[in-house]
Amino acid sequence: MSNLPTKVYTATWSEHPVWKNLGLSLGIVALLLIYIPIFWLVLMSFTGDPLSGFPGNFTTKWYFSLGEHRNWLQPLFVSLAIASGVSLVSMVCATIVGRTVSRLRRKAMAVTVLAVTLLPLAIPGVIIGTALFLYFRVLLGFKMGVWSLCIGHFVWAFPFALLAVLVVALRFDPRLLDSAADLGAGPFERFWTIEFPLLKDGVIAGGLFAFLLSFNEIARSIYLKGRTETLPVYIWQQAASHSSHVVLIYSLNVLILIASTLLVGFAFRLLFGKNTQ
Amino acid sequence: MGLSTLQPPTKINLKGIVIFLLSWSFFVLIPIAGLLLWSFLTMENFRPVWDLSLQAYREVFASGRWEVTARTLGIASLVTLLEIVLALPFALWLSKGTKNMGLKITVLAALTIPFFLSLSARTIVWRALLGLHGPVNYALMATGVIDGPLDWLLFSQFSVILGLIGPYFPTMVFPLYLSINLIDDEMLAASTDLGATPGFTFWHVILPLAFPGLGAGIIFTFVPMIGDSVVPTLLGGGHVILLSASVESLLRILNYSVAAALSVVMLSIMVGVILVVSLVSTKIITSKSSALPEVTP
Numbered sequence: 001m002s003n004l005p006t007k008v009y010t011a012t013w014s015e016h017p018v019w020k021n022l023g024l025s026l027g028i029v030a031l032l033l034i035y036i037p038i039f040w041l042v043l044m045s046f047t048g049d050p051l052s053g054f055p056g057n058f059t060t061k062w063y064f065s066l067g068e069h070r071n072w073l074q075p076l077f078v079s080l081a082i083a084s085g086v087s088l089v090s091m092v093c094a095t096i097v098g099r100t101v102s103r104l105r106r107k108a109m110a111v112t113v114l115a116v117t118l119l120p121l122a123i124p125g126v127i128i129g130t131a132l133f134l135y136f137r138v139l140l141g142f143k144m145g146v147w148s149l150c151i152g153h154f155v156w157a158f159p160f161a162l163l164a165v166l167v168v169a170l171r172f173d174p175r176l177l178d179s180a181a182d183l184g185a186g187p188f189e190r191f192w193t194i195e196f197p198l199l200k201d202g203v204i205a206g207g208l209f210a211f212l213l214s215f216n217e218i219a220r221s222i223y224l225k226g227r228t229e230t231l232p233v234y235i236w237q238q239a240a241s242h243s244s245h246v247v248l249i250y251s252l253n254v255l256i257l258i259a260s261t262l263l264v265g266f267a268f269r270l271l272f273g274k275n276t277q
Numbered sequence: 278m279g280l281s282t283l284q285p286p287t288k289i290n291l292k293g294i295v296i297f298l299l300s301w302s303f304f305v306l307i308p309i310a311g312l313l314l315w316s317f318l319t320m321e322n323f324r325p326v327w328d329l330s331l332q333a334y335r336e337v338f339a340s341g342r343w344e345v346t347a348r349t350l351g352i353a354s355l356v357t358l359l360e361i362v363l364a365l366p367f368a369l370w371l372s373k374g375t376k377n378m379g380l381k382i383t384v385l386a387a388l389t390i391p392f393f394l395s396l397s398a399r400t401i402v403w404r405a406l407l408g409l410h411g412p413v414n415y416a417l418m419a420t421g422v423i424d425g426p427l428d429w430l431l432f433s434q435f436s437v438i439l440g441l442i443g444p445y446f447p448t449m450v451f452p453l454y455l456s457i458n459l460i461d462d463e464m465l466a467a468s469t470d471l472g473a474t475p476g477f478t479f480w481h482v483i484l485p486l487a488f489p490g491l492g493a494g495i496i497f498t499f500v501p502m503i504g505d506s507v508v509p510t511l512l513g514g515g516h517v518i519l520l521s522a523s524v525e526s527l528l529r530i531l532n533y534s535v536a537a538a539l540s541v542v543m544l545s546i547m548v549g550v551i552l553v554v555s556l557v558s559t560k561i562i563t564s565k566s567s568a569l570p571e572v573t574p
Contacts, residue, residue: 023370026363027384027450033443034391037402044405053405053412096293103289113294117301122496122551123309124504126521127540130528134315135308138325138533155305187290212393219506222525236397240510253398264393268386 038257045250062251072252075234082146082230083215086153090161090210091203098165099199103174118159125219128155133223144226152224153214160213161206167271168202201270208267212260231256312544315537325533333538342523342539349520350546352434353502356441360449360498361491363442368453368490369483373465385454388447396444396507403440403512407431432514440512445502449494456490457483485562492558500547 044050048057066072097117104110120128132152136142172195180190196203218232225233235249318325319332337343371384391399407413407430414426429435460483468478506521513519520543527536 020370020374023366023368023374027367027370030363030367030442030446030450031384031387033439034399034446035387037399037406037443038391038394040406041398041402044402050405053408053410054415093297096297100289100291100294113298116298116306119309120305122500122547124501124521124543124547126504126506126524127312127543128305128309130524130536130540131308131312132304133528134533134537135311139311151304209393216393216395218397219504219521222506223528232395232397235395236507236511239397239401249398249401253395253401257394257398260394261390264390265386268389 041250041257042254045254050247050250062247063255066248066251066255069248072231072234072248075229075231078146078228079215079231082149082153083211085150086157086214087161087207087211089150089154090158091207093158094161094165094206094210095196095199095203098162098169098202099172099195102166102169102172117162120155121159125156125217126223128152129220129223132220144224145228148224148226149221149228149230152220153217154210156217156220157210157213161210164206164209164267164271165199165202168199172198205267205271208263208270212263216260312537312540315534316541318534318537320532320534333534334542336535337538337542340535342535345518345520345523346539346542346546348517349503352438352441352517352519353499356438356445356502357449357495357499359438359442360446361494364446364449364453364494365487365491368450368457368487371450372454372458373460373462388450391444392447397511399444400440400508400511403436404431407436407439407512431512432516434513434517436512437509437517437519440508441502441505444508445498448497448501452490452493452497453487454490456487456493460486488558488561492554495554496551499550503543503547 043055044053045062046058046060047055048059048061050062097113101110101113104113129152132148132155133144136148136151137144142148176194176198177190180194185193216232217230218236221230221233235252238246238249315325316333317329317331319328319330320326337346371381375381405411409426409428409431411431413430414423417423418426464482465478468482469475473481504521505519506525509517509519510522520539524536524539527533527539
């Protein structure tokens with residue numbers, strides 16, 4: 001340390017380059033904690049004996065045996081159906097709420113609407129799950145199933161879709177609508193030809209986020225699923241039960257990871273890609 | 278066409294949002310508020326009875342559930358603290374330490390993508406890594422750090438804490454990054470020009486201005502962690518029971534009012550944390566900024 005050439009003004013310990021490196025290295029530690037499991041998951045999916053925890057004997061046989069043991073297909077279709085429905089409804093609702101909130105004249109009203117609609121972001125899934133279960137199942141006496149999963153997932157996914165729409169809705173200049181009206185466009189035409197094309201990217205990105213959040217949801221699904229099985233719940237149960245199919249979970253998860261990553265990348269390009277061009 | 282028939286064009290139709298908010302209250306707000314009511318009901322023969330009492334709360338405190346609450350809060354606080362230690366220097370580096378835009382965007386994307394990936398998939402792998410015969414134990418033994426495999430690496434508080442750090446790191450970094458990024462570079466330069474040491478600048482300029490971000494980070498990290506069900510189940514292996522598993526077991530034995538009471542206890546703790554965090558951050562911001570003119574030369 002004493003051999004390092006020291007500049008005149010770096011007299012204090014707090015200016016030592018170690019602090020800059022510290023920030024970077026701590027971030028690398030955290031990123032490793034995030035990405036080592038993902039990397040290891042991919043590695044294990046190609047390993048002959050994944051339960052040992054060591055890579056080796058590389059093979060693609062687990063991917064092929066996914067085609068033989070098709071128990072996961074039914075949960076996959078359920079998850080896809082729910083995620084598509086939730087995503088579609090989230091897009092419509094987020095567009096309605098997003099474009100209205102960004103143009104409300106009274107700030108207090110906008111803040112209240114946002115606080116109420118973004119509330120589920122700050123409430124753990126267990127509490128939402130319990131609340132919805134007690135309300136629908138015990139109080140109102142409905143049987144849980146796909147519909148209750150849809151509601152639970154929507155409550156979780158909608159705030160994110162709304163945030164994505166707000167990113168573009170807050171950039172939208174309402175004077176464009178004034179000009180359109182001056183030129184004789186009706187309310188629907190104004191929305192469809194002027195406003196929607198400008199909001200579209202945020203809406204689609206919000207829809208993709210909603211799809212992924214619903215598709216991967218576990219915390220609320222446990223309470224709301226009734227007898228229905230979604231793919232994450234199926235995988236979770238297989239993993240927790242130490243069943244012999246646990247090896248297939250690695251390859252299945254890798255396929256889901258790849259699909260999810262592609263969708264996220266696409267959503268981000270829609271949301272932020274145009275700014276950097 | 279007479280001008281009087283023209284509507285002001287930017288006037289927005291409120292019908293859609295009103296319908297949405299009504300259904301939102303029916304599907305979300307009323308059920309959440311209903312938890313409070315449930316928690317005061319008494320259970321008789323697995324059925325709730327309209328007999329308001331504090332019975333459910335007494336049961337929460339009398340049974341082992343209180344320990345579960347304390348354990349959950351302890352683990353969540355510890356992990357939140359670890360996240361601050363990891364994320365604050367990192368956010369500082371990310372917003373002020375590097376000028377490389379491509380690197381910044383890559384890091385931000387790397388932090389965002391895992392959020393949309395299945396948490397159970399990312400958590401299951403720790404089992405293979407940390408197991409008795411797993412690579413971590415093998416590496417430690419091969420290098421002679423330990424003689425026999427460590428049995429506390431998996432299915433212990435350690436593995437739960439380790440498993441929680443990764444998934445809850447981005448929620449701490451993002452608010453911190455956003456708030457530090459908003460600080461004007463010229464303000465930091467001015468602070469240095471006026472003779473402040475970097476430590477002084479950090480303590481009296483950056484930290485007070487980053488405090489809203491820190492508060493938001495604490496809320497977005499601590500709050501969902503309290504209710505996390507995936508990590509403690511998969512990595513606790515039944516040895517580390519946290520609140521979510523406790524609520525789930527209560528619902529399974531149809532003890533609805535105690536489950537509701539436990540949820541209300543959780544909610545109150547969270548509201549408490551949110552209040553304390555926002556109070557402290559407003560106080561720090563006002564006291565620091567009022568103290569600043571006196572100490573700057």
